[in-house]
Amino acid sequence: MAILYDGDATGYEIRKLSVEGEYSYFIDASYGSIYPALARLEKDQLVTSRVETQEGKPAKKVYSLTPDGRSAFLNSLFDTLEADEFRSEFLLFLRFATELPQSLVEQRLNERLEDIAGRIRDFDQLSSKHTHPGDQWVINYGRACIVAAQDYIQANKSKLIELARPDSGTAAAAE
The missing domain is CATH 1.10.287 (Helix Hairpins)
Structure with missing residues (x-):
């Protein structure tokens, strides 16, 4: 939800931002965790999706945070923070x-x-x-x-x- 808080994104874009983009300092998300989480968030009406056609490419599914999703994300920041993980x-x-x-x-x-x-x-x-x-x-x-x-x-x-x-x-x- 943090990535979508900044703007709409595809699952691919979410993965890229969490692995090599600026969100890689905060989270590490695999495709195996991203798409089930997006499906759950959509079911809970915290995220919506739309299909965008692309010329010469397969259509892509773009996700957006709903107003309830934005509130849920901000509320989640009040939860107790877990310890940082550090592996090297x-x-x-x-x-x-x-x-x-x-x-x-x-x-x-x-x-x-x-x-x-x-x-x-x-x-x-x-x-x-x-x-x-x-x-x-x-x-x-x-x-x-x-x-x-x-x-x-x-x-x-x-x-x-x-x-x-x-x-x-x-x-x-x-x-």
Whole structure:
């Protein structure tokens, strides 16, 4: 409902926004969960849908939040918030850095720093597109979190590399 609160969307657009778009910071929704949820919301009259024909393409179903849906969404924000979920393959990798060659640990840390630089650019682009004060606060919060990760990695990178195995032990470790 959060995505539809901002405007009409197809199931495909909802999925895209929740996986790689600006809503990917808040939710992760699969097609297997999106379409049943939309059907339930439509049954409950919180969402309506219409079919739009497209030239040379199959028709698409576009969903809209009803006034009752908008109210239900806003009311849901009063519910107790669940704890944030945080999972990271990067941190799992680093957890076992002592078992890995130094060059690989350094490579992964550098890759993460490059990824973070890209995310910071993404936040800066989002900031230029969204002028709503709430959007700005959230964007700035997200940017501050990712900058803190960048600062921590840069300040502690050498310590973790030192904990890793020297590269000369790579062949023995692989056996």
